[in-house]
Amino acid sequence: MTVLTDVDAAIRRLREEVCRLHAELLRYQLVVWTAGNVSARVPGRDLLVIKPSGVAYDELTPENMVVCDLNGRVVDGDHAPSSDTDAQAYVYRHMPHVGGVVHTHSTYATAWASRGEPIPCVLTMMADEFGGDIPVGPFALIGDDSIGRGIVDTLSGNRSPAVLMRNHGVFSIGRTARAAVKAAVMCEDVARTVHIARQLGHPLPIAERDINSLFDRYQNVYGQR
Numbered sequence: 001m002t003v004l005t006d007v008d009a010a011i012r013r014l015r016e017e018v019c020r021l022h023a024e025l026l027r028y029q030l031v032v033w034t035a036g037n038v039s040a041r042v043p044g045r046d047l048l049v050i051k052p053s054g055v056a057y058d059e060l061t062p063e064n065m066v067v068c069d070l071n072g073r074v075v076d077g078d079h080a081p082s083s084d085t086d087a088q089a090y091v092y093r094h095m096p097h098v099g100g101v102v103h104t105h106s107t108y109a110t111a112w113a114s115r116g117e118p119i120p121c122v123l124t125m126m127a128d129e130f131g132g133d134i135p136v137g138p139f140a141l142i143g144d145d146s147i148g149r150g151i152v153d154t155l156s157g158n159r160s161p162a163v164l165m166r167n168h169g170v171f172s173i174g175r176t177a178r179a180a181v182k183a184a185v186m187c188e189d190v191a192r193t194v195h196i197a198r199q200l201g202h203p204l205p206i207a208e209r210d211i212n213s214l215f216d217r218y219q220n221v222y223g224q225r
């Protein structure tokens with residue numbers, strides 16, 4: 001019985017966290033209408049918590065978040081889950097270190113995705129957060145595993161926590177849902193800066209050695225310990 005109670009408490013906490021994190025998508029102007037979502041893995045369980053499909057951001061509450069298994073089937077919730085649930089469930093099934101997934105169609109990043117062009121690593125903050133270029137994933141239609149497979153194939157063995165799915169938008173991953181939201185916010189920010197840099201010339205590349213040292217410092221030394 002204790003085990004059940006622990007899981008219930010974890011799910012309650014994640015319903016609140018996932019609900020609250022959607023406000024960050026609005027705050028950083030990464031989404032319009034209902035297009036965009038956050039999910040979190042329930043630690044130690046084959047479950048995820050995700051936004052309900054088609055519900056306005058203003059109407060999201062911890063109670064209307066949807067709990068699904070890692071095949072995308074609803075386990076607890078009164079609403080249908082986000083239409084991106086299958087893609088995100090695929091990511092959780094194949095990337096055990098991932099605790100959160102975010103999807104947006106944020107404007108500048110999606111403009112790069114529409115050209116099928118990776119965002120080149122020309123800013124130190126890109127080296128910090130992404131460890132290199134932000135890669136492009138394949139064109140994939142909703143309805144089967146192809147979006148999930150495209151995300152996993154592109155991000156496996158890549159330091160970037162974000163992928164630009166071609167002609168579609170951004171999927172980002174993190175150890176937690178909050179980390180995945182941060183990657184989505186940073187992805188849009190650098191997409192915009194590099195886009196603007198391109199208007200007046202050619203952004204300068206950063207040497208691989210320097211990218212590696214920036215990434216290592218940011219991931220291992222930076223911030224509060």
Ligand SMILES: [Zn+2]
Pocket residue numbers: 103104105168169
């Ligand atoms: Zn989408």
